[in-house]
Amino acid sequence: MATVTRSEGGIMKVQAKKVQVTDEIRQAVLAQLDNAVYYGGEQCFHFERELAAYVKAEHALALNSGTSALLVAAMAVGVRAGDEVLVPANVYDTSAEIPAFLGAVPIFCDVEADTANVTAETLAARLSPRTKAIILTHMYGHPADMDPIMEMARTHRLPVIEVCAHALGAEYKGRRVGAIADVGVFSLGSKNISVCGSGGAVSTNSTEKDREMELISRHGWPRVPIDESFFRMVPFADSPMAGMFPLERDPVRAGLNLQLDEIPCAVGRIGLRSLDEWNERRRYFARLYGSLLKDAMVPVRPLSLKPWALHSYLHYVVRAERRDALLHFLWERGIETRVHYPTLLPELRYYREHFPTSPDLYPVARQLNRDVLTLPVHPWLTDREVEYVVGRVAEFYHALR
Secondary structure (H helix, E strand, O other): OOOOEEEEOOOOEEOOOOOOOOHHHHHHHHHHHHHOOEOOOHHHHHHHHHHHHHHOOOOOEOOOOHHHHEEEEEEHHHOOOOOEEEEEEEOHHHHHHHHOOOOOOEEEOOOOOOOOOOOOOHHHOOOOOOOEEEEEEEHHOOOHHHHHHHHHHHOOOOEEEEEEEEEEEOOEEOOOOOOOOHHHHHHEEOEEEEEEEOOEEEEEOOOHHHHHHHHEEEEOOOOOOHHHHHHOOOOOOOOOOOOOOOOOOOOOOOOOOEEEEEHHHHHHHHHHHHHHHHHHHHHHHHHHHHHHHHHHHOEEOOOOOOOOOEEOOOOEEEEOHHHHHHHHHHHHHHEEEEEOOOHHHOOOOOHHHHHOOHHOOOHHHHHHHHHHHEEOOOOOHHHHHHHHHHHHHHHHOOOOO
């Protein structure tokens, strides 16, 4: 459990996030240092297979960041210069950054007020003959309504990339996100699990796309098929090269070096084993927040939870009256609250200048952007800390009466 600290003034400090570094993680890091294989080895081999099994996808590939993951995903589904790519207006920069980096045009779409996710309708409103792909985000950990989106995408022959950076372990109608669209994209830096550094991954059920993403991220070198017995037959135990994946070092396309190192893969494997328990803790605290906020009778409303969704609650997000003043008040009382994300993509300088978009095209995203507030949630939170947060929220509003 988290340690509660107090200042001399009696203010409780409540973190928005927490990463727990256990003895098991420390030992795994030291073991990997002694192993001498620092990338492209046994830990990566197992982590990719365990992640694929977890999300129930045929393939997964570990990469050095969520940004790299989205880059290889976009390239693998064929995003090219001049294409239009539909992206939500309210998500992290990378969803627009990658299409723009590839010379494509990000087309910013509105979202629904209930979950802050795009829908088939908000995406369809921005379709054009130049639309070539969809990049959506399962916002805050709540899955988007995927069946209508995938039906619309198939009708128009559009590949879909689902960004699951907030949503590792979330489910849509009993299906894990990351195995529903053409490619799933994950960020692993400080999310539902942490690799204690920068990290990302992609998942897919397509062998063709998996191979293309492997090539893009490994210098264009094809992997030689192996099984786990390969690592038991390494002839030079202390050689950094001997325990690495065998690769055909004769490129079949131009590629990059975007692989995830062995130490974060080892850490990720440990986190993955605890993920379901951690996500259930997040859901418990979301329920507790909801109950306490209702009892407090304050103008703060959690976003909706759809009956078909299993939320992973990377972020616990509410809509609050006088949001900015409340955020400042809570910070002064030791509560780490944030806005995800403070500026909408079409209103960031680069996209405003190069891809101007009328605010009338994303009115719901604009209203949410004025109202949403992220309250602290992580697996090591305590009931006492949640009660303190809600107590300070109530204090703020009661002082206005």
